[in-house]
Amino acid sequence: MMQRTLFASRRELLAAFLAAAVRAAWAADEGVVIPGKRPMILHNDRPEDLETPLGYFNTWLTPIDSFFVRQHLPRPEPIDPAAYRLTVNGMVGRQLQLSLDDLKKLPQFTVPATIECTGNGRGFYTPKVPGIQWGRGAIGNAEWRGPAVSAVLKLAGAAPGAAFLESDGADTGVASTPDFIRAIPMKKAMHPATILALTMNGQPIPDIHGGPVRLIVPGWDGTSFVKWVVRLSATAEQNKGFFMNPGYRFPKYNLPPGTPAKPAELEVIEGMPVKSSITAPEDSAKFAMGTIAIRGFAWAGENAIERVEVSTDGGSQWRGAQLSNPKLPFAWRLFHLDWKPENPGYYTILSRATDSAGRVQPIVAAWNPSGYLWNAIDRVGVTVGS
Amino acid sequence: MRALLFVIAAGVAVAADQATIDRGQKEEARSCIPCHSLRIIHSQRLPRATWSRELDKMAGWGSKVQDREALLEYLVANFGDDKAPAKPETSADGSTSGTAGAKK
Numbered sequence: 224m225m226q227r228t229l230f231a232s233r234r235e236l237l238a239a240f241l242a243a244a245v246r247a248a249w250a251a252d253e254g255v256v257i258p259g260k261r262p263m264i265l266h267n268d269r270p271e272d273l274e275t276p277l278g279y280f281n282t283w284l285t286p287i288d289s290f291f292v293r294q295h296l297p298r299p300e301p302i303d304p305a306a307y308r309l310t311v312n313g314m315v316g317r318q319l320q321l322s323l324d325d326l327k328k329l330p331q332f333t334v335p336a337t338i339e340c341t342g343n344g345r346g347f348y349t350p351k352v353p354g355i356q357w358g359r360g361a362i363g364n365a366e367w368r369g370p371a372v373s374a375v376l377k378l379a380g381a382a383p384g385a386a387f388l389e390s391d392g393a394d395t396g397v398a399s400t401p402d403f404i405r406a407i408p409m410k411k412a413m414h415p416a417t418i419l420a421l422t423m424n425g426q427p428i429p430d431i432h433g434g435p436v437r438l439i440v441p442g443w444d445g446t447s448f449v450k451w452v453v454r455l456s457a458t459a460e461q462n463k464g465f466f467m468n469p470g471y472r473f474p475k476y477n478l479p480p481g482t483p484a485k486p487a488e489l490e491v492i493e494g495m496p497v498k499s500s501i502t503a504p505e506d507s508a509k510f511a512m513g514t515i516a517i518r519g520f521a522w523a524g525e526n527a528i529e530r531v532e533v534s535t536d537g538g539s540q541w542r543g544a545q546l547s548n549p550k551l552p553f554a555w556r557l558f559h560l561d562w563k564p565e566n567p568g569y570y571t572i573l574s575r576a577t578d579s580a581g582r583v584q585p586i587v588a589a590w591n592p593s594g595y596l597w598n599a600i601d602r603v604g605v606t607v608g609s
Numbered sequence: 610m611r612a613l614l615f616v617i618a619a620g621v622a623v624a625a626d627q628a629t630i631d632r633g634q635k636e637e638a639r640s641c642i643p644c645h646s647l648r649i650i651h652s653q654r655l656p657r658a659t660w661s662r663e664l665d666k667m668a669g670w671g672s673k674v675q676d677r678e679a680l681l682e683y684l685v686a687n688f689g690d691d692k693a694p695a696k697p698e699t700s701a702d703g704s705t706s707g708t709a710g711a712k713k
Binding site: 254255256257258259260261262263264265266267268269270272273276288350351352353354355356396397398399400401 | 655656659670703
Protein backbone atom coordinates (compact mmCIF):
# COMPACT_ATOMS: atom_id res chain seq x y z
CA MET A 224 0.00 0.00 0.00
CA MET A 225 2.74 2.33 1.03
CA GLN A 226 4.56 1.59 -2.20
CA ARG A 227 1.50 2.33 -4.33
CA THR A 228 1.05 5.71 -2.67
CA LEU A 229 4.68 6.46 -3.30
CA PHE A 230 4.36 5.44 -6.93
CA ALA A 231 1.34 7.69 -7.45
CA SER A 232 3.07 10.66 -5.90
CA ARG A 233 6.17 10.01 -8.00
CA ARG A 234 4.08 9.95 -11.12
CA GLU A 235 2.47 13.22 -10.08
CA LEU A 236 5.88 14.64 -9.40
CA LEU A 237 7.07 13.63 -12.87
CA ALA A 238 3.98 15.16 -14.49
CA ALA A 239 4.53 18.40 -12.59
CA PHE A 240 8.17 18.37 -13.65
CA LEU A 241 7.26 17.88 -17.30
CA ALA A 242 4.69 20.68 -17.16
CA ALA A 243 7.27 22.99 -15.59
CA ALA A 244 9.81 22.04 -18.25
CA VAL A 245 7.35 22.87 -21.04
CA ARG A 246 6.56 26.22 -19.42
CA ALA A 247 10.27 26.96 -19.07
CA ALA A 248 10.82 26.11 -22.74
CA TRP A 249 8.11 28.53 -23.88
CA ALA A 250 9.30 31.26 -21.53
CA ALA A 251 12.83 30.88 -22.94
CA ASP A 252 11.65 31.94 -26.37
CA GLU A 253 10.93 35.40 -25.02
CA GLY A 254 14.63 36.09 -24.42
CA VAL A 255 17.09 33.96 -22.53
CA VAL A 256 19.27 35.47 -19.82
CA ILE A 257 22.14 33.38 -18.50
CA PRO A 258 22.96 34.77 -15.04
CA GLY A 259 26.56 35.95 -14.87
CA LYS A 260 27.08 35.87 -18.64
CA ARG A 261 27.35 38.66 -21.15
CA PRO A 262 25.33 38.12 -24.35
CA MET A 263 26.49 34.77 -25.74
CA ILE A 264 25.76 32.88 -28.95
CA LEU A 265 22.92 30.68 -27.80
CA HIS A 266 23.01 27.16 -29.20
CA ASN A 267 20.85 25.80 -26.42
CA ASP A 268 19.54 27.04 -23.10
CA ARG A 269 18.41 23.83 -21.39
CA PRO A 270 21.01 22.57 -20.80
CA GLU A 271 23.29 25.50 -21.56
CA ASP A 272 25.43 25.45 -24.70
CA LEU A 273 26.88 28.94 -25.09
CA GLU A 274 29.50 30.13 -27.56
CA THR A 275 31.73 33.12 -27.00
CA PRO A 276 31.19 35.86 -29.61
CA LEU A 277 34.43 36.68 -31.44
CA GLY A 278 34.42 40.29 -30.24
CA TYR A 279 35.11 39.13 -26.67
CA PHE A 280 38.36 37.35 -27.55
CA ASN A 281 40.83 40.12 -26.95
CA THR A 282 42.52 39.05 -23.71
CA TRP A 283 44.90 36.19 -22.96
CA LEU A 284 42.68 35.06 -20.09
CA THR A 285 39.05 34.75 -21.14
CA PRO A 286 36.85 36.40 -18.52
CA ILE A 287 34.38 34.07 -16.82
CA ASP A 288 31.44 36.23 -17.89
CA SER A 289 32.18 35.45 -21.54
CA PHE A 290 33.67 31.93 -21.22
CA PHE A 291 31.92 29.33 -23.38
CA VAL A 292 29.73 26.64 -21.80
CA ARG A 293 29.00 23.13 -23.03
CA GLN A 294 26.73 20.95 -20.90
CA HIS A 295 25.95 17.40 -21.92
CA LEU A 296 23.37 16.95 -19.19
CA PRO A 297 21.36 19.29 -16.99
CA ARG A 298 23.45 20.88 -14.29
CA PRO A 299 23.24 19.17 -10.90
CA GLU A 300 21.88 21.16 -8.00
CA PRO A 301 24.59 23.63 -6.89
CA ILE A 302 27.02 21.87 -4.56
CA ASP A 303 27.35 23.22 -1.02
CA PRO A 304 31.14 23.67 -0.59
CA ALA A 305 30.87 22.60 3.07
CA ALA A 306 29.08 19.37 2.16
CA TYR A 307 31.27 18.56 -0.86
CA ARG A 308 33.07 15.21 -0.75
CA LEU A 309 35.38 13.64 -3.34
CA THR A 310 35.36 9.86 -3.30
CA VAL A 311 38.63 8.23 -4.38
CA ASN A 312 38.26 4.49 -4.89
CA GLY A 313 38.92 1.56 -7.20
CA MET A 314 42.44 0.12 -7.29
CA VAL A 315 43.76 2.09 -4.34
CA GLY A 316 45.34 1.10 -1.04
CA ARG A 317 42.75 3.07 0.91
CA GLN A 318 39.51 4.68 -0.22
CA LEU A 319 39.23 8.36 0.54
CA GLN A 320 36.46 10.84 1.18
CA LEU A 321 38.06 14.26 0.78
CA SER A 322 36.45 17.55 1.70
CA LEU A 323 37.17 20.84 -0.02
CA ASP A 324 39.38 21.76 2.95
CA ASP A 325 41.35 18.52 2.48
CA LEU A 326 41.97 19.49 -1.15
CA LYS A 327 42.96 23.03 -0.15
CA LYS A 328 45.56 21.66 2.31
CA LEU A 329 47.47 19.90 -0.50
CA PRO A 330 50.11 21.91 -2.41
CA GLN A 331 48.33 24.18 -4.92
CA PHE A 332 49.46 24.65 -8.52
CA THR A 333 48.45 27.27 -11.09
CA VAL A 334 48.01 25.96 -14.62
CA PRO A 335 47.13 28.27 -17.51
CA ALA A 336 45.27 26.05 -19.94
CA THR A 337 43.09 26.49 -22.97
CA ILE A 338 39.94 24.42 -23.02
CA GLU A 339 38.28 23.77 -26.34
CA CYS A 340 35.11 21.81 -26.97
CA THR A 341 35.99 18.71 -29.01
CA GLY A 342 33.34 19.80 -31.53
CA ASN A 343 34.41 23.45 -31.83
CA GLY A 344 34.11 24.37 -35.53
CA ARG A 345 31.69 21.53 -36.27
CA GLY A 346 29.50 23.98 -38.18
CA PHE A 347 32.25 24.36 -40.81
CA TYR A 348 32.21 20.71 -41.89
CA THR A 349 30.57 19.67 -45.14
CA PRO A 350 28.59 17.41 -45.34
CA LYS A 351 26.84 18.58 -42.15
CA VAL A 352 27.11 16.37 -39.11
CA PRO A 353 24.79 16.24 -36.09
CA GLY A 354 25.68 18.07 -32.91
CA ILE A 355 25.96 21.65 -31.79
CA GLN A 356 26.91 23.75 -34.80
CA TRP A 357 29.76 25.61 -33.11
CA GLY A 358 31.69 28.24 -35.02
CA ARG A 359 35.03 29.46 -33.68
CA GLY A 360 34.04 30.29 -30.11
CA ALA A 361 33.69 27.05 -28.10
CA ILE A 362 37.10 27.76 -26.61
CA GLY A 363 38.63 29.85 -23.84
CA ASN A 364 41.85 30.24 -21.90
CA ALA A 365 41.86 30.33 -18.09
CA GLU A 366 44.21 30.10 -15.13
CA TRP A 367 43.19 27.07 -13.12
CA ARG A 368 44.49 26.43 -9.60
CA GLY A 369 44.27 23.46 -7.28
CA PRO A 370 46.03 20.31 -6.10
CA ALA A 371 47.68 17.86 -8.49
CA VAL A 372 45.68 14.72 -9.16
CA SER A 373 48.92 12.83 -8.52
CA ALA A 374 48.94 14.12 -4.91
CA VAL A 375 45.43 12.78 -4.35
CA LEU A 376 46.39 9.43 -5.87
CA LYS A 377 49.48 9.30 -3.67
CA LEU A 378 47.28 9.79 -0.57
CA ALA A 379 45.06 6.94 -1.72
CA GLY A 380 47.96 4.72 -2.77
CA ALA A 381 47.05 3.83 -6.35
CA ALA A 382 47.94 0.22 -7.18
CA PRO A 383 50.68 -0.39 -9.81
CA GLY A 384 48.19 -2.19 -12.08
CA ALA A 385 45.88 0.81 -12.30
CA ALA A 386 46.12 1.96 -15.91
CA PHE A 387 43.26 4.47 -16.04
CA LEU A 388 41.68 7.11 -13.88
CA GLU A 389 37.93 7.41 -14.23
CA SER A 390 36.17 10.62 -13.20
CA ASP A 391 32.49 11.14 -12.58
CA GLY A 392 30.75 14.46 -12.09
CA ALA A 393 27.70 15.13 -9.92
CA ASP A 394 25.51 15.45 -13.02
CA THR A 395 23.32 12.47 -13.86
CA GLY A 396 21.47 11.44 -17.00
CA VAL A 397 17.94 12.48 -17.94
CA ALA A 398 15.45 9.82 -19.09
CA SER A 399 17.89 7.01 -19.95
CA THR A 400 20.80 9.10 -21.20
CA PRO A 401 24.09 7.72 -19.96
CA ASP A 402 25.90 9.28 -17.01
CA PHE A 403 28.80 11.52 -17.99
CA ILE A 404 31.91 9.57 -17.05
CA ARG A 405 35.35 10.05 -18.60
CA ALA A 406 38.65 8.27 -18.11
CA ILE A 407 42.27 9.15 -18.88
CA PRO A 408 45.37 6.95 -18.90
CA MET A 409 47.15 6.95 -15.53
CA LYS A 410 50.22 8.48 -17.17
CA LYS A 411 48.26 11.63 -18.01
CA ALA A 412 46.54 11.60 -14.59
CA MET A 413 49.98 11.61 -12.93
CA HIS A 414 51.28 14.50 -15.06
CA PRO A 415 52.11 17.42 -12.75
CA ALA A 416 49.86 19.80 -14.71
CA THR A 417 46.79 17.58 -14.34
CA ILE A 418 44.99 19.15 -11.41
CA LEU A 419 41.70 19.30 -9.59
CA ALA A 420 40.97 22.99 -10.05
CA LEU A 421 39.30 24.85 -7.21
CA THR A 422 39.62 28.26 -8.84
CA MET A 423 39.30 29.69 -12.36
CA ASN A 424 40.96 33.04 -13.05
CA GLY A 425 41.42 33.45 -9.30
CA GLN A 426 37.78 32.93 -8.34
CA PRO A 427 36.01 29.86 -6.97
CA ILE A 428 34.84 27.98 -10.07
CA PRO A 429 31.25 29.03 -10.79
CA ASP A 430 28.65 26.29 -10.80
CA ILE A 431 28.05 26.67 -14.56
CA HIS A 432 31.75 25.86 -15.14
CA GLY A 433 31.86 22.83 -12.85
CA GLY A 434 32.61 24.17 -9.38
CA PRO A 435 33.56 23.56 -6.71
CA VAL A 436 36.01 21.07 -8.27
CA ARG A 437 36.80 20.59 -11.96
CA LEU A 438 39.31 18.19 -13.49
CA ILE A 439 41.89 19.96 -15.66
CA VAL A 440 43.59 17.76 -18.29
CA PRO A 441 45.82 20.30 -20.03
CA GLY A 442 46.13 20.03 -23.78
CA TRP A 443 43.38 17.46 -24.16
CA ASP A 444 39.88 17.92 -25.53
CA GLY A 445 37.41 19.86 -23.43
CA THR A 446 35.36 16.74 -22.79
CA SER A 447 38.14 15.48 -20.53
CA PHE A 448 37.75 18.48 -18.20
CA VAL A 449 35.03 16.83 -16.08
CA LYS A 450 32.89 19.27 -14.09
CA TRP A 451 31.60 18.88 -10.51
CA VAL A 452 34.02 15.98 -9.93
CA VAL A 453 32.73 13.81 -7.08
CA ARG A 454 34.48 10.51 -7.79
CA LEU A 455 37.90 9.40 -9.02
CA SER A 456 38.42 5.69 -9.55
CA ALA A 457 41.65 3.93 -10.43
CA THR A 458 40.89 1.09 -12.85
CA ALA A 459 42.74 -1.56 -14.82
CA GLU A 460 40.67 -1.11 -17.97
CA GLN A 461 39.27 1.76 -20.00
CA ASN A 462 35.73 2.83 -19.10
CA LYS A 463 33.16 1.46 -21.57
CA GLY A 464 30.46 4.12 -21.12
CA PHE A 465 28.97 6.07 -24.03
CA PHE A 466 31.12 9.15 -23.49
CA MET A 467 34.29 7.06 -23.95
CA ASN A 468 32.95 4.73 -26.64
CA PRO A 469 31.60 5.51 -29.19
CA GLY A 470 31.40 9.12 -27.94
CA TYR A 471 34.41 11.40 -28.43
CA ARG A 472 36.36 9.11 -30.70
CA PHE A 473 38.05 9.94 -33.99
CA PRO A 474 38.62 7.72 -37.03
CA LYS A 475 42.11 6.22 -37.05
CA TYR A 476 42.14 6.50 -40.86
CA ASN A 477 40.52 9.43 -42.66
CA LEU A 478 37.12 8.72 -44.19
CA PRO A 479 35.57 9.90 -47.44
CA PRO A 480 33.34 12.80 -46.34
CA GLY A 481 29.79 11.68 -45.56
CA THR A 482 30.60 8.04 -44.89
CA PRO A 483 30.14 6.18 -41.59
CA ALA A 484 33.06 5.27 -39.38
CA LYS A 485 34.12 1.70 -38.71
CA PRO A 486 33.56 1.33 -34.96
CA ALA A 487 36.69 -0.82 -34.53
CA GLU A 488 38.79 1.93 -36.10
CA LEU A 489 37.70 4.72 -33.78
CA GLU A 490 40.23 5.98 -31.26
CA VAL A 491 39.84 7.99 -28.07
CA ILE A 492 40.71 11.65 -28.65
CA GLU A 493 43.58 12.80 -26.44
CA GLY A 494 45.86 15.77 -27.20
CA MET A 495 44.39 18.50 -29.39
CA PRO A 496 45.76 19.48 -32.82
CA VAL A 497 47.49 22.73 -33.80
CA LYS A 498 45.01 25.47 -34.64
CA SER A 499 44.59 29.19 -35.13
CA SER A 500 41.40 31.19 -35.42
CA ILE A 501 40.85 34.71 -36.69
CA THR A 502 38.78 36.77 -34.26
CA ALA A 503 39.12 40.10 -36.11
CA PRO A 504 38.11 41.13 -38.64
CA GLU A 505 34.90 39.12 -38.75
CA ASP A 506 33.86 37.42 -41.97
CA SER A 507 32.11 39.73 -44.46
CA ALA A 508 33.26 42.88 -42.66
CA LYS A 509 33.58 46.11 -44.67
CA PHE A 510 36.36 48.66 -44.20
CA ALA A 511 37.39 52.04 -45.52
CA MET A 512 40.98 52.27 -46.74
CA GLY A 513 43.39 52.37 -43.81
CA THR A 514 45.05 50.07 -41.31
CA ILE A 515 43.16 46.90 -40.41
CA ALA A 516 44.11 44.90 -37.32
CA ILE A 517 44.12 41.15 -37.95
CA ARG A 518 43.87 39.32 -34.61
CA GLY A 519 43.23 35.86 -33.29
CA PHE A 520 44.40 33.06 -31.06
CA ALA A 521 46.40 29.89 -31.63
CA TRP A 522 47.01 26.82 -29.52
CA ALA A 523 48.39 23.34 -30.00
CA GLY A 524 47.13 21.01 -27.26
CA GLU A 525 50.13 19.65 -25.36
CA ASN A 526 52.59 21.65 -27.48
CA ALA A 527 53.35 25.37 -27.60
CA ILE A 528 52.67 27.68 -30.53
CA GLU A 529 55.86 28.41 -32.46
CA ARG A 530 54.48 30.83 -35.06
CA VAL A 531 51.37 32.09 -36.77
CA GLU A 532 51.46 33.30 -40.35
CA VAL A 533 48.82 35.43 -41.99
CA SER A 534 47.97 35.81 -45.66
CA THR A 535 45.80 38.59 -47.08
CA ASP A 536 45.85 37.30 -50.66
CA GLY A 537 44.26 33.90 -50.37
CA GLY A 538 47.44 32.09 -49.39
CA SER A 539 49.92 33.19 -52.06
CA GLN A 540 52.11 35.15 -49.65
CA TRP A 541 52.41 34.74 -45.90
CA ARG A 542 53.75 37.02 -43.17
CA GLY A 543 54.61 36.21 -39.58
CA ALA A 544 52.18 37.69 -37.03
CA GLN A 545 53.23 39.06 -33.64
CA LEU A 546 52.60 36.57 -30.85
CA SER A 547 51.76 37.24 -27.21
CA ASN A 548 53.94 35.81 -24.47
CA PRO A 549 54.36 33.56 -22.56
CA LYS A 550 55.00 30.69 -24.94
CA LEU A 551 53.64 27.66 -23.08
CA PRO A 552 52.30 24.22 -23.75
CA PHE A 553 48.55 23.90 -23.02
CA ALA A 554 47.78 27.62 -23.32
CA TRP A 555 47.02 29.69 -26.37
CA ARG A 556 48.93 32.67 -27.72
CA LEU A 557 47.20 35.68 -29.21
CA PHE A 558 48.41 36.87 -32.61
CA HIS A 559 48.25 40.26 -34.18
CA LEU A 560 49.19 41.78 -37.54
CA ASP A 561 48.46 45.32 -38.71
CA TRP A 562 47.65 45.30 -42.39
CA LYS A 563 47.34 48.26 -44.70
CA PRO A 564 45.77 47.23 -48.03
CA GLU A 565 47.13 49.19 -50.98
CA ASN A 566 44.01 48.87 -53.10
CA PRO A 567 40.28 48.58 -52.55
CA GLY A 568 38.57 45.27 -53.21
CA TYR A 569 37.71 41.92 -51.67
CA TYR A 570 40.41 40.14 -49.68
CA THR A 571 40.63 36.61 -48.36
CA ILE A 572 42.53 36.59 -45.05
CA LEU A 573 44.01 33.31 -43.81
CA SER A 574 45.84 32.28 -40.63
CA ARG A 575 48.14 29.28 -40.24
CA ALA A 576 49.78 28.11 -37.01
CA THR A 577 52.86 25.95 -36.48
CA ASP A 578 53.61 24.33 -33.12
CA SER A 579 56.77 23.46 -31.19
CA ALA A 580 56.68 19.91 -32.57
CA GLY A 581 56.54 21.15 -36.16
CA ARG A 582 52.87 20.40 -36.70
CA VAL A 583 51.27 22.81 -39.20
CA GLN A 584 47.60 23.60 -39.56
CA PRO A 585 46.21 21.81 -42.64
CA ILE A 586 44.37 23.46 -45.52
CA VAL A 587 41.57 20.88 -45.18
CA ALA A 588 40.34 19.54 -41.83
CA ALA A 589 39.67 15.79 -41.80
CA TRP A 590 35.93 15.26 -42.09
CA ASN A 591 34.60 12.86 -39.45
CA PRO A 592 31.06 11.71 -38.63
CA SER A 593 30.92 13.56 -35.30
CA GLY A 594 32.51 16.78 -36.51
CA TYR A 595 35.38 16.83 -34.01
CA LEU A 596 38.76 18.60 -34.10
CA TRP A 597 38.12 21.21 -36.81
CA ASN A 598 41.51 22.82 -37.33
CA ALA A 599 41.71 23.91 -40.97
CA ILE A 600 43.64 27.09 -41.78
CA ASP A 601 41.21 29.82 -40.80
CA ARG A 602 39.67 32.08 -43.40
CA VAL A 603 37.60 35.26 -43.49
CA GLY A 604 36.70 37.56 -46.37
CA VAL A 605 36.57 41.34 -46.11
CA THR A 606 35.75 44.16 -48.49
CA VAL A 607 37.89 47.28 -48.49
CA GLY A 608 36.24 50.36 -50.01
CA SER A 609 38.01 53.14 -51.86
CA MET B 610 -6.55 18.45 -68.60
CA ARG B 611 -3.80 16.04 -67.76
CA ALA B 612 -1.68 18.98 -66.58
CA LEU B 613 -4.54 20.26 -64.43
CA LEU B 614 -5.00 16.84 -62.83
CA PHE B 615 -1.30 16.76 -62.12
CA VAL B 616 -1.46 20.16 -60.43
CA ILE B 617 -4.42 19.06 -58.30
CA ALA B 618 -2.67 15.82 -57.37
CA ALA B 619 0.47 17.73 -56.45
CA GLY B 620 -1.60 20.14 -54.37
CA VAL B 621 -3.24 17.28 -52.49
CA ALA B 622 0.13 15.68 -51.88
CA VAL B 623 1.52 18.91 -50.45
CA ALA B 624 -1.55 19.36 -48.24
CA ALA B 625 -1.18 15.82 -46.92
CA ASP B 626 2.48 16.46 -46.21
CA GLN B 627 1.66 19.65 -44.33
CA ALA B 628 -0.73 17.76 -42.06
CA THR B 629 2.01 15.23 -41.37
CA ILE B 630 4.49 18.02 -40.72
CA ASP B 631 2.08 19.67 -38.29
CA ARG B 632 1.68 16.36 -36.46
CA GLY B 633 5.45 16.11 -36.37
CA GLN B 634 5.75 19.51 -34.74
CA LYS B 635 3.31 18.43 -32.02
CA GLU B 636 5.32 15.27 -31.56
CA GLU B 637 8.48 17.34 -31.16
CA ALA B 638 6.86 19.44 -28.43
CA ARG B 639 5.61 16.32 -26.68
CA SER B 640 8.64 14.07 -26.83
CA CYS B 641 11.72 16.36 -27.03
CA ILE B 642 10.97 19.24 -24.64
CA PRO B 643 10.90 17.10 -21.47
CA CYS B 644 14.69 16.62 -21.74
CA HIS B 645 16.04 19.67 -23.61
CA SER B 646 15.00 22.87 -25.29
CA LEU B 647 14.41 22.90 -29.02
CA ARG B 648 17.20 25.25 -30.05
CA ILE B 649 19.65 22.37 -30.29
CA ILE B 650 17.35 20.81 -32.91
CA HIS B 651 16.39 23.96 -34.77
CA SER B 652 19.98 25.16 -35.18
CA GLN B 653 20.96 22.05 -37.18
CA ARG B 654 20.57 21.29 -40.89
CA LEU B 655 20.84 17.59 -41.56
CA PRO B 656 19.99 15.12 -44.30
CA ARG B 657 17.05 12.76 -43.76
CA ALA B 658 19.21 9.73 -42.97
CA THR B 659 21.05 11.67 -40.28
CA TRP B 660 17.84 12.95 -38.66
CA SER B 661 16.60 9.38 -38.69
CA ARG B 662 19.73 8.20 -36.86
CA GLU B 663 19.29 11.02 -34.35
CA LEU B 664 15.76 9.77 -33.62
CA ASP B 665 17.15 6.29 -33.09
CA LYS B 666 19.79 7.66 -30.72
CA MET B 667 17.19 9.58 -28.73
CA ALA B 668 14.93 6.52 -28.59
CA GLY B 669 17.86 4.68 -27.05
CA TRP B 670 18.17 7.49 -24.53
CA GLY B 671 14.55 7.21 -23.46
CA SER B 672 12.50 9.49 -25.73
CA LYS B 673 8.91 8.25 -26.08
CA VAL B 674 8.13 9.18 -29.67
CA GLN B 675 4.67 7.95 -30.76
CA ASP B 676 4.57 9.34 -34.30
CA ARG B 677 8.09 8.81 -35.57
CA GLU B 678 7.27 9.20 -39.27
CA ALA B 679 5.58 12.56 -38.74
CA LEU B 680 8.42 13.79 -36.57
CA LEU B 681 10.97 12.79 -39.20
CA GLU B 682 8.98 14.51 -41.98
CA TYR B 683 8.74 17.64 -39.86
CA LEU B 684 12.49 17.67 -39.20
CA VAL B 685 13.39 17.12 -42.86
CA ALA B 686 10.88 19.76 -44.05
CA ASN B 687 12.17 22.43 -41.67
CA PHE B 688 15.73 21.51 -40.79
CA GLY B 689 16.95 19.51 -43.78
CA ASP B 690 20.44 20.10 -45.16
CA ASP B 691 18.90 21.92 -48.15
CA LYS B 692 17.47 24.64 -45.89
CA ALA B 693 19.06 28.04 -45.26
CA PRO B 694 21.39 28.06 -42.24
CA ALA B 695 19.80 28.87 -38.90
CA LYS B 696 20.03 32.49 -37.81
CA PRO B 697 22.39 32.72 -34.86
CA GLU B 698 20.66 33.59 -31.60
CA THR B 699 22.16 35.57 -28.77
CA SER B 700 21.25 35.51 -25.11
CA ALA B 701 20.35 38.74 -23.35
CA ASP B 702 22.93 40.35 -21.05
CA GLY B 703 23.07 38.48 -17.75
CA SER B 704 26.42 39.80 -16.56
CA THR B 705 24.78 42.00 -13.93
CA SER B 706 22.11 39.52 -12.91
CA GLY B 707 24.11 37.39 -10.50
CA THR B 708 27.26 35.35 -10.35
CA ALA B 709 28.04 33.13 -13.31
CA GLY B 710 26.22 29.93 -12.85
CA ALA B 711 23.50 30.88 -10.41
CA LYS B 712 20.58 28.58 -11.09
CA LYS B 713 17.85 30.17 -13.12
